[in-house]
Amino acid sequence: MLTIIDDYSRRVFPYFLKHKYDAFDAFKAWKVMVEKQTERKVKVLRTDNGMEFCSHEFNLFCRKEGIVRHHTIPHTPQQNGVAERMNRTIVSKARCMLSNASMGRQWAEAANTACHLINRSPSNAIDKKTPMEVWSGSLSDYSQLKVFGCTAYAHVDNGKLEPRAAKCIFLGYGSGVKGYKLWNPETKKSMLSRSVVFNESEMYYANRATNTHDDVPQKVSVQVENLDEGDHPMAVDRPARVRKPVRRLIEECNVSFALSYAEEIDCGAEPSTYTEAMISGDREKWMFAMQEEMQSLEKNGTWDIVRLPAGKKAVRCKWIFKRKEGSSPSETTRYKARLVAKGFSQIPGIDYNDVFSPVVKHSSIRALFGIVAIHNLELEQLDVKTAFLHGDLEEEIYMDQPEGFIKSLYGLKQSPRQWYKKFDSSMIANGFKRSQYDSCVYIKFVDGSPIYLLLYVDDMLIAAKSKVDIANLKAQLSSEFEMKDLGAAKKILGMEISRDRNSSLLFLSQHSYIQKVLRRFNMHDSNHTSIASHFKLSSSQCPSTDSDFEYMSRIPYSSAVGSLMYAMVCSRPDLSYAMSLVSRYMANPGKEHWNAVKWILRYLRGTSDACLQFGRNREGLVGYVDSDHAADLDKRRSLTGYVFTVGGCAVSWRACLQSTVALSTTEAEFIAVCDACKEAVWLKGLYAEFSGDTSCINLFCDSQSAIHLTKDQMFHERTKHIDVKYHYVREVVAEGRLKVCKISTHDNPADMMTKSVPVAKFELCSSLVGIIV
Structure with a gap:
């Protein structure tokens, strides 16, 4: 949320952004609006030093518009006290409204309504006037104010025999229209309505599990509000007219409520805080999970309990709760609790330096599956318990003690990198060789037989010819790290693995x-x-x-x-x-x-x-490439599509727009071949490490002219404008590492990756890359 406050009137303008960098666009829109409405110019802008306010574009815009910039001194937010205090006030009001309405997700609507109320509330900073009064010169109108989150019945017209009212939740006030903003839980949509019946004594979500339609309109009085008719609550010359709700509308509200009230409380939701876990029905299971986590932290010597030294700032922490479903229906659900540090409060250069940590590529995983299927290898899986706790911190970090355990390494920005460095050094020390093409692939030869290990954070895949070799590796790893043996690989990164050992087939779905x-x-x-x-x-x-x-x-x-x-x-x-x-x-x-x-x-x-079916044949690495000239209707760029297979099953694929506009079909095909060539060189190196096969790769293309261009400079006059970088493919072909071959368009599976094709052709292409249904 971006808040812009006018220092003279203290009127607040809220903007809800998808990304922080949208603040510049929001400010420009606000500037145009206020200058048109007030006929005055924005002269001074005071902000903190956030990059959303200090970008080159923002500074250049302010210089051009003659806006003087005031920046706060780092770590002194009090210098922008008006904005900082306003943000706190908005959040406090929004939190209270959400709590009162038993709502937890509509924070933006609550904050927007809070700003609406702040702009119409007296302020000591402006002699107890309201911001809207100072801004516009007219008194504020309070007749339309309603209780946030209360039950509201909006008049609808969905047909002659349909209910005339929909039960909704009041969210706030429409901007630029005379209407109320409502949320319809049945349709999951927000709406603006002019004719609404409010039940301000009832919060929609309060006691929703026990309410029935019989006790909604009858238990409490309701108020009909029409924005075209003004109320004058301050008048004393005669009593205000008592408004009675239209009987027909009340009856239709009953019918609508009876038909639509089907929302149930999601009792299976994971708790988001320690307090929610302690009051949930699974309290004992969550408590056991937290105790397990604390035991792991203590066992790994994660911390020492000390007094916070002067001048040091402690990182806060929180509990994360997760239910993990078993890989099969017979397996029970696991309850996991993780204590994480709030790493966003760390200061770069003081609390951490490098944060990057590699993970194994999906192409590497599938390439290994191809090798496993072809040679019918054993494939098993390991999980590292509290993986990040094994890393050795190079910095000194202080953290608050966790709720419920007056006593982490998870959540720190450098945690993944430190864990990888620790694991990598351990694997190298134990005789494994790290792949030159994927930093999370390790290979070791024992009596001429390879053992493969792939690492994705704390998940490991191990493949070898002998179960004994795998068992020895597991024992070795368990002696250094606390591991959980998951047995035969069944699921990794949301991908399900099944095998037919008799037919040497592996299926990935x-x-x-x-x-x-x-x-x-x-x-x-x-x-x-x-x-x-x-x-x-x-x-x-x-x-x-x-x-x-x-x-x-x-x-x-x-x-x-x-x-x-x-x-x-x-x-x-x-x-x-x-x-x-x-x-x-x-x-x-x-x-x-x-x-x-x-x-x-x-x-x-x-x-x-x-699913992908690995092991369909014994072929090694094969590639297919295609292009569709000027496929993009907007910028007329061409589309590149390629797919590489091992054992007849896809291991790497891509479909993307080319970075430049190709002037001919030949140029588009040639650029596509070059893009595929770069992937082929990387895959060839990885596949050679896996299998020892260093033979030339066949890359199939359905353009004869593009194939000729990869071998020599034919048609030089017509192709000399093609960027030099795309001629890299000629070097690879000349070195014998890649051979570009002709294939019929009808037999090219990459065809489905560059254009819409008929159903029969699409099914044929899918089958050619190992997809079975």
Whole structure:
């Protein structure tokens, strides 16, 4: 939340931002608005030293507009006391309103309503006048004020036989309109309404598990409010008219409530604080989980209890609670409690320096699966208990004692890096060689037989020919770190692993994850369909009217695309083209873009069981590449798509727009080949470490002219404008590390990653890269 306060009137303007860097755009919009409304110029701006206020663009804008900048001295927020105190006042009021209304998630609405009330409340700083009175010169009107979070019945017209009222929650006051802002829990949407019946004595969420429709309007008096009719509460010459609610509206409120009241308390929600855990039904299980965590912390000698030295600042901490479902229905749910430090309060250069920690790449995991399937290796899994506690801190950190245990390393910014450094040194000391191509891949040869270990933070995959070798490695690791043996690998990073040892096949799927995504976006009961082949998306379909913007503001577009993107990255190369398409409009999606996302969700509804099948054949690393010239309707850039397989199953894939505009199909194909070539060089090195195979990689392309360009400089006059960096592929081909081969368009699986193709062709391409349904 960005708050801008006018120092003269103390009127506060709240802006709710998606990112901090949006503060500049919000300030520009505010400046234009106030200067037009007051016919006065903004002269001085006082802020702290946050980067959102000190960017080059912000400073340049203020210089051009002649705005004098006042910055606070670092670590002295009192120099901007008006803004700092206002923020605290807003948060305090919002917290009280949310508590009174038993609401916990609508903090922005509560803060906005708090600002509305502050602007209409007397202030000592302006001689007990109200900010709106000083700002506008007219007295404030209190007749429209209502209790935040109370029950409200909005008049609706959904058809002749439908109820005329919807039971809602009062959230605040509309901006620029004469209406109230309401939230409809049934439709999960906000709305603005002019004709509303308020029950200010009842909070919507209070006692919601026991309320019935019989005791809503009858138990308390209600008030009908129409914004076109003004009340005058200060008048004393005659008593105010007693308003009676329209009987028809009250009866329809009863019917509407009886039909729509189906919301239940989510008793299975994970507690967000220590207090919530202690009053939940699973109190004993959470307490046991916390005791386990404290024992691990003490066992690892994580801290010493000391008095805080003078001049030192303690990092605060909190409990994080999580239920972990078993990999199969027969396994019980695990309760985990983690004590984490609030690392955001650490100071760079004092409390930490480097924070980066590598994790194993998904391509490396799939490449290992290909090797495991081809050679029918053993594949098992380990989990490091309290992994970050094993790292050795290089800095001196002080932390407050945790709630409930008057006594972490989790949560500190440098924790992941310190853990990786400790584990890496241990593996090197035990004879393992770190991969040159992936820092989290370790290989060791025992009697000529390799042992592979892949690390993703605290999850490990171990593959070897002999179970004895794996058992020895587990014993070695357990002697240095506290480990949990998970046995045969079944699930990692949301990907489910199953095997058919008789046929030397390994299957990788995300059925559970996809089902959760479908339920999250209420698409689990939708009709399934084939992947869309008719969508033509462009920026011209972005919202252009206020109603469109209002509609899309309620759509979880970014969340849905992000959830689908993870499925594509892990195990679903068939989603590559569709995700490349819808992800271009994350900043400003329109209705057509959302329809495309829903179409993808319906496609997943019918293919949630689809999986990658490793071990279909004994082929090594093979690549396929394709391009679609000028595929982007907005900037006319071409699309690159490539996929690499091991044993006939995809291990690496990508679909992305090219960085430059190609002037011909040949140029687009040549750029695509170059992009695929860079991935091929990296994969070839990794695959050689895994299997010892150093043979040339075949990269199949369906453009004969692009293939010729990779070998010599034919058509120089027509191709000399192509950037020199794309000719890197010629060096790789000349060295014999890569061979670009011709393939028919009909047999090129990368075709589905660059364009919409018919269903039959799409299914053929999917099968060629090992996707089975």
